[in-house]
Amino acid sequence: MKLYHAPGSCSQAPHIALNEAGLSFDRVKVDVPTRTTETGGDFTEINPKGYVPALVFDNGEVLTENVAIITWIAEQAPHLIPSGPLGRIRMIEALGFMTEELHKPFLTYMFLPGDEMKAINRRVIGERFDYLAGQLKGAYLFGDDFSAADALLFVMVSWGRGFFDVKPPGALEAYHARVAERPAVQATLKAEGFA
Known part of the structure; x- marks a missing residue:
């Protein structure tokens, strides 16, 4: 099995989930702007959509x-x-919310010009973070056990903290610190060049 990913992108979430699951897989880096794999292959032959992640099974x-x-x-x-x-x-509901209602404003913030649009998207991201902070039911999103949805929330909070200057509420800051200490997350960050 191969995970096609771009370090620091949303593909970091399945990378974390695969490590948390203890599944054996190979990683293949993708340069998304050029749609080229680290071996020089055309990524659109793997995923015609042209973006990560893509998981290729042995068959x-x-x-x-x-x-x-x-x-x-x-x-x-x-x-x-x-x-x-x-x-x-x-x-699945949480994953859908984060994919649609949090990931998209980050992309809009990154690609749409103008301070006014950036301010609108910063506000939307902040509101979504406030909502998710209120959904925490213990150490993680659904209680005291890490779930696959936590992998994506960790990535979204990382983006807010690092790339987009959208300060998450204190509950999500503490959550991020907790998740960052997990061995599977540490292994992912190291493999992607962030630790």
């Missing part, structure tokens, strides 16, 4: 989109799925 089948990839990983390691009758669905 050649390709899975794309964070919600799908992270859900598949969690299904291989059920301890990454929140408990309860709606645990899996709540995880």
Whole structure:
């Protein structure tokens, strides 16, 4: 199995989830602007959408989109799925919210010119962070057990803290520090050149 990723991008979330699950996989870096793999291959031959992440199984089948990839990983390691009758669905709900309502404003902030648009997106990101801080139900998003959705929340908070100057609320700052200490997260950050 191969994870096609770009260090520090949203593909860091499935990278963390794979490490948390203890699954064996190879990493292939992608230069997203040129759509070229680290070996010089054309990434669009792997994922015609042209962006990361992409998970390629040993049989050649390709899975794309964070919600799908992270859900598949969690299904291989059920301890990454929140408990309860709606645990899996709540995880997918959280992944969908972060993908649609948090990831997109970050992209808009990065690519749309103008201070006014940046201010609007900074406010939206801040509101989304406030909402997610209120959703924490213990040490992690769904309680005292790390879930696959926590991998994506960690990446989004990292972006706010590092790349976009959107200060997360104190609860998310403490959350980020906790998650950053997890061995699987440390291994991911090291593999991506951040530790």
